[in-house]
Amino acid sequence: MRVGVVTFPGTLDDRDAARAVEYAGAEPVSLWHGSDDLKHVDAVVLPGGFSYGDYLRCGAISAKAPIMKSIIVAAEHGFPVLGICNGFQVLAEAHLLPGALTRNADMHFLCTDQTLKIENNSTMWTNGFTLGQEILIPMKNAEGNFNCDDATLHELESEGRVIARYVGVNPNGSRDAIAGITNKRGNVVGLMPHPEHAIDLLTGPSKDGLTFFTSLLHSMIAG
Amino acid sequence: MALDTVTNASATPDFVLPFEQLGLKADEFEKIKTILGRRPTGSELAMYSVMWSEHCSYKSSKIHLKQFGEKAPNSDALLVGIGENAGVVDIGQGYAVTFKAESHNHPSFVEPYQGAATGIGGIVRDILTMGARPIAVMDPLRFGAADAPDTKRVLPGVVAGIGGYGNCLGLPNIGGEIVFDETYAGNPLVNALCVGVMRHEDIKLAQAHGAGNLVVLFGAKTGGDGIGGASILASETFNTSKPTKRPAVQVGDPFAEKVLIECSLEIFAEDLVVGIQDLGAAGISCATSELASAGTGGMNVQLEKVPLRDPSLSPEEILMSESQERMCAIIEPSKLGRFMAICKKWDVTATVIGEVTSGDRLHITFNGELIVDVPPRTVAHDGPVLTRPMSRPEYLDTLKAVTLEKVETPEAIKAAVLKLIAAPNIADKSWVTKQYDKYVQGNSILAQPEDSGMIRIDEQTHLGIAISTDANARLSFVDPYNGVKLALLESCRNIATSGAKPLAITNCLNFGSPEDPGVMWTFAETVRGLADICLEMGLPVTGGNVSFYNQTGKVAILPTPVIGVLGVIQDVRTRTSMSFIEAGLELFQLGNTDDNFTGSEWAHLHGQMGDQAPTPDIDHETRLVKLLLEGQKYFAAAHDISNGGFAATISEMVLKSNIGATIDLPAQFIPGGVTAGLFAETPGRVVVAVKSSDVAGLTSLAESHKIALHKVGITGGDALAINGASIPLTQLRAAFTETFPKLFG
Numbered sequence: 001m002r003v004g005v006v007t008f009p010g011t012l013d014d015r016d017a018a019r020a021v022e023y024a025g026a027e028p029v030s031l032w033h034g035s036d037d038l039k040h041v042d043a044v045v046l047p048g049g050f051s052y053g054d055y056l057r058c059g060a061i062s063a064k065a066p067i068m069k070s071i072i073v074a075a076e077h078g079f080p081v082l083g084i085c086n087g088f089q090v091l092a093e094a095h096l097l098p099g100a101l102t103r104n105a106d107m108h109f110l111c112t113d114q115t116l117k118i119e120n121n122s123t124m125w126t127n128g129f130t131l132g133q134e135i136l137i138p139m140k141n142a143e144g145n146f147n148c149d150d151a152t153l154h155e156l157e158s159e160g161r162v163i164a165r166y167v168g169v170n171p172n173g174s175r176d177a178i179a180g181i182t183n184k185r186g187n188v189v190g191l192m193p194h195p196e197h198a199i200d201l202l203t204g205p206s207k208d209g210l211t212f213f214t215s216l217l218h219s220m221i222a223g
Numbered sequence: 224m225a226l227d228t229v230t231n232a233s234a235t236p237d238f239v240l241p242f243e244q245l246g247l248k249a250d251e252f253e254k255i256k257t258i259l260g261r262r263p264t265g266s267e268l269a270m271y272s273v274m275w276s277e278h279c280s281y282k283s284s285k286i287h288l289k290q291f292g293e294k295a296p297n298s299d300a301l302l303v304g305i306g307e308n309a310g311v312v313d314i315g316q317g318y319a320v321t322f323k324a325e326s327h328n329h330p331s332f333v334e335p336y337q338g339a340a341t342g343i344g345g346i347v348r349d350i351l352t353m354g355a356r357p358i359a360v361m362d363p364l365r366f367g368a369a370d371a372p373d374t375k376r377v378l379p380g381v382v383a384g385i386g387g388y389g390n391c392l393g394l395p396n397i398g399g400e401i402v403f404d405e406t407y408a409g410n411p412l413v414n415a416l417c418v419g420v421m422r423h424e425d426i427k428l429a430q431a432h433g434a435g436n437l438v439v440l441f442g443a444k445t446g447g448d449g450i451g452g453a454s455i456l457a458s459e460t461f462n463t464s465k466p467t468k469r470p471a472v473q474v475g476d477p478f479a480e481k482v483l484i485e486c487s488l489e490i491f492a493e494d495l496v497v498g499i500q501d502l503g504a505a506g507i508s509c510a511t512s513e514l515a516s517a518g519t520g521g522m523n524v525q526l527e528k529v530p531l532r533d534p535s536l537s538p539e540e541i542l543m544s545e546s547q548e549r550m551c552a553i554i555e556p557s558k559l560g561r562f563m564a565i566c567k568k569w570d571v572t573a574t575v576i577g578e579v580t581s582g583d584r585l586h587i588t589f590n591g592e593l594i595v596d597v598p599p600r601t602v603a604h605d606g607p608v609l610t611r612p613m614s615r616p617e618y619l620d621t622l623k624a625v626t627l628e629k630v631e632t633p634e635a636i637k638a639a640v641l642k643l644i645a646a647p648n649i650a651d652k653s654w655v656t657k658q659y660d661k662y663v664q665g666n667s668i669l670a671q672p673e674d675s676g677m678i679r680i681d682e683q684t685h686l687g688i689a690i691s692t693d694a695n696a697r698l699s700f701v702d703p704y705n706g707v708k709l710a711l712l713e714s715c716r717n718i719a720t721s722g723a724k725p726l727a728i729t730n731c732l733n734f735g736s737p738e739d740p741g742v743m744w745t746f747a748e749t750v751r752g753l754a755d756i757c758l759e760m761g762l763p764v765t766g767g768n769v770s771f772y773n774q775t776g777k778v779a780i781l782p783t784p785v786i787g788v789l790g791v792i793q794d795v796r797t798r799t800s801m802s803f804i805e806a807g808l809e810l811f812q813l814g815n816t817d818d819n820f821t822g823s824e825w826a827h828l829h830g831q832m833g834d835q836a837p838t839p840d841i842d843h844e845t846r847l848v849k850l851l852l853e854g855q856k857y858f859a860a861a862h863d864i865s866n867g868g869f870a871a872t873i874s875e876m877v878l879k880s881n882i883g884a885t886i887d888l889p890a891q892f893i894p895g896g897v898t899a900g901l902f903a904e905t906p907g908r909v910v911v912a913v914k915s916s917d918v919a920g921l922t923s924l925a926e927s928h929k930i931a932l933h934k935v936g937i938t939g940g941d942a943l944a945i946n947g948a949s950i951p952l953t954q955l956r957a958a959f960t961e962t963f964p965k966l967f968g
Contacts, residue, residue: 009482009570012393016665019682034568050391053478109386109658140390140660197662202796203679204662 001026001220003213004041006071006087008033008062012049013084013196020196021045024213033065043080043124043216044071046087048140048194058101058143059089068094080124080216081188085141088180088190097181097190098156099148104141105173111140113205114193115167116179120160123186128215134167135208139179139193146174146181146192156181163189226538227265229593236262245272251607258601266587266594269539270508270602277771279505280606283737284769287747290754291764298763300726303426308349308501309419310765311426312727314791316686319423321353324363324416324692324731324787326770330472331413335380339413340388340475341449344547346417347392348501351484352550354427354491355419358664359678360389362399362415363692363731363785367408369647369966374403377411379967384475385415386658391477392484395667396659397676400692400785403647409775414731414768416787418690420680425491429500431518431553434581436497438511438524439559441566441573442483442549445506446532449473449545479548486569487550493565495558502549508542508602510551511577515585515599518553522599524577524587538589553579609737616741622701622834625820630898631890633948640943640950643902644874645958647966648824649867651878654963668795672875674717674863679795687795689723691788693865696781697822702836703748706822707784708756709837709906712844713865714788715760719851720861720909722798723790728757730767730786735779737771745782746771753784759841762788802879803860803912806939810884811921812869813847814908815931818895824867825902843907843930850928851909857917857924864908869935870901872910874943878956883940889933890946897946912938 003021005028007014018028029041033051038044052061062068068090075081075096083091091097104110115136118129129135148156153175156162164180172192180191195209225231232238242252245268255263255271263271277283291305302319303311309323327342343360350357362385367374389396394417431438449472490496498518500510507529515522526538536544554562559575566573580586585602587595630639643649652672661670668687669677675691693714699706715725732749735742757764773780792798820826821833851861860880864872869888877884888900895903913921925932943950 010391010478012391012481012663013665016663019665049393050478050481053391053476053481055478108383109390109660111657111660111662138662140662194662197665203665203667 001217002029002041004029004031004038004044006031006033006044006046006067008051008065010049010051010053011047013047013194016196017045017047017084020199020210020213023199023210024217026217031067033062033067036066036070038070038074042220046081046083046090048085048087051086051090057093059086059093062090063093072096075188078185078187082125082212083190084194084196085192088192089143091188091190096188097183098152099146101143101192102145102147103143104145109142110171112171114139114171116164116193117167118164120163120182123163123182123189124219125189125212125215126163127219128211136206137193137195137198137209138205139171141192144172144192146178148175159184164191226589226592226594229264229596232264233261238262240268242268242272246276247272251275259597264594265539266542267597269543270512270595273505273508273543274512274602275606279509281769282607282609283611283771285608286610287750290750294754294758296758296761296763298761301763301765302423305764305766308352308429310729311353312765312789314688314726316681316684317422318420318680318686319426320418320420320688320789321350321355322416322418322690322787322789323349323729323766324414324785325768326731326733327413327415328410328733328770328773331381332377332409332411334472335377336384336387337472337474339381339384341473341547342413342415343385343388344475344480345503346415347394347480348503350417350419351487352427352429352499352501353419354425355421356488357394357417357419357484359397359676360394360415360417361397361676361690361692363694364399364401365407365412365783366403367411368405369403371408373408375967381411381413382655382658388475388477390660392481393663395661395663395670397661397667397670397678398690398692399671401652401655404696404781406778406780410773410780412733412773412783414785416692427491427496427499429514429517430498431514431520431522431579432497433555434520434579436553436555436579437559437575438522438577438579439552439554439562439573440529440549440576441552441571443476443479443546444530444532444572445541445544446546447536447540447544450540450543473545473547475547482569482571483548483550486566486571489565490562493561495562496552496554498553500551502551504545506542506544506546512585512599512602514551514553516603518579521580521582521584522577523580526587526589528574528576530572530574538594611737611743612740613744613747614740615744622832625826625831625833627820627826627829627898629896630901631896633946636897636945636948637950640870640874640945641958642828643825643867643870644955645962646824646828647962649871650962651960652963654967668798669721669800673721673801675721675723677721677723677792677795677798685794685796687792689718689721689790689792691717692785693717694783694785695822696783697827697832698836699749699782699784701821701833703745703782704752705836705839707749707752708839710784710786711753711756712839712906714786715848716844716863716909718788718790719848720799720863722855723792724852725762725788725790725848727763727765727789728786729765730784732767733770733773733780733783733785735774739779742779749782749784797855799855799858799861801860801862801876803876803882803938804880806882808859808912808938809915809918809934810936810938811911811913812908812933812935813850813911813925813930816893816899816903816905816908818899818903819905820903823902823904837906840907846928847907847930850924850930854921854924857913857921858911859914860912862910864910865904868902868904874955874959876910877943877952878959881952882938883942883952884936884938885940885944886936888935888946
């Protein structure tokens, strides 16, 4: 199975995401922001970083990149997309996911090992978890504070589209301690923390992050 | 004023130039006239003034720094030595590692965020210029008293700047130091270290070869920021009585640097450059003169071709601008098309601004008029060399021995430990380090607060490197010759504690004014000590940085030679962390404690300095390093004893592990008793945790290396118990972690 990893100017965690894809047993394929060619991949990861230096708004410029036009069309037909951190911000700016990621409540960049609770294990990227499972993965961002209007929040909560929530202290002020969400169809997932940094105990605090990538393989094989 | 051309300069020998305002002395100005056989043009004067500044020319330090060459140990590891942008070391398996530290002290006092940010940007470009992919950064920092109002201005800005720039570049920040002392109040130290990796065959040098080859400027456009920064900002003390000459601090754009890194690495991968130099201090003046000076020919530059952000800049200003995120490459004409295509891919502006010539002059024209005609070596390498007066400072005769009350009862021990670990120099620094990305690139094996930062180099072979930076400025104040030796030995110990073998060093020497004979003496003693210890330990000096004028009025900073040691580890999976993962481990101290509190944090907390630095025991330290490397298989955890003594070390270990320990220091066997056992900072000691089944192995290893081994306790429980004093981990953690948030919000 081929999983595309998109590089925008300023993307940082593309090589990390590719490594995680490989650890999970799939083939990572490098995709370039300036091309609309998805190279026949089966899924796409939008990795973390500071694409376009976070200028204008985080993810705003990248959301207009040629590769995103192809991803938006494909996602509307059920193509699996995982946006991590800046990738989540890009998905929100591209309106594949609702809401916005705003400045952390304490205004600082925060890098920490964060406990999350899995709240939806039926998406293409989370089906390998058990419902309510607590996982430990790094988070690192300055704009991870998930915000949306009350109606959207109600919709997300009532439809079970919050996929993961922060456990313990809410690290950035996100509404309902939301760490990640999915679209109605469950193929597009946005997550602020970084599962690609938790794939082995040598370089990460746990191996919990790998399950996001193996979940994709399971859903592709099953589907 | 009309353009000051070479013709005009020859015709108007008596025209008065403001050389003093540019920081040049009268005799230096005369020397320039002798070199050129006429008065310099305004552009030439700009170039010489900035390149002959203390910051760029090392004029006060050069005669001392020679010792690093004279006393250089034999080393097969050194691939590129002092003089290039950064030294390069062979770590085996065909990999070469380059690392260097630089200061950005004065700009960070003026504008903490941008000063610190551009400090990172500059050192990263130095590493990139060698042909390496930057893989990590570290930041040794010094600030005034933690509770001083100005520290609340400077520290959060510096930390945000380091994070804001480094995080955006995708470089893990894996270590550093934060130390507070009143002497840094007007002169905070912001040192930045960067490390990069490449294959041996990919090493690039800053040399212009081959007549007809093109000089290409690429990266950000040139603006008015930092004009004269190198010569004026870095060589003038902040004296409020004089009119300020402080220009704007450079402004960083980490996004521009990130794309410049990726663009450059792609250019290197296709082998498209003959030579390359980054633009830092002294901008185009430095890059063109250094490239030409180190090469085999001359150079013609058409200055009007430089893309400008501010079209009103004069030629002199274009030459001096320190706009960030710029590089200068020498390329063969046949490779220009491919070079430009890669720049276009990354949206990086690239412009041919000149060519290498067969002559021996650096010619710079502006719209066809010759404004610079100089031998490049006289600008880049033949700057003035000063023999500054030196004298042993009088304060050394007024130092007093430390006199402290004994800490013996359980109540006193508990109170003292809680006081120590809440002290700003010892307390938890995660308020700072949480603002840095330590995970990016996915190869961080160890990061702060571990003894060293460790990065995996090869995912298949598990080869890795470790880096530690250390300085004990109080010991350097009391005894500069031995102080720097102790800093280097501590850094080696940190490396070995994590499981890596020390391989090479770099340094960043921060001092007060070289015009003060006392400061100059401490500097000379430091360099002598450093050159000696490197020879004694067989560690090559790969490069370094000198920062003078860290002084406000008559108050100089403590002499602060920061030493960075690079180590190599064959298999990162064997590394040892400072935190133990289970109860029931036996705790040992390697090395003996003695009754000397000079320079210790415990003495500092009581307002005392002491009068006698410990004597470096190189033989002991060498054997200890060997023991640490051979003993890795036994260690469940290991942590060096340094700032704060044993008490700080064991507190850090139990808190990181969240597993308590019961400690019994045999007071009768320690000179100075429990007080010294807990708080003395005797060098050459490490705490290790081992399983009971490994005790015999460790014991015989210690015997064979003749290192004293003391059983000090056992892990377990939810308290740190020391000689009858019991401190619940919750209470210990509160004391340790509350300090920074209380101070800085």
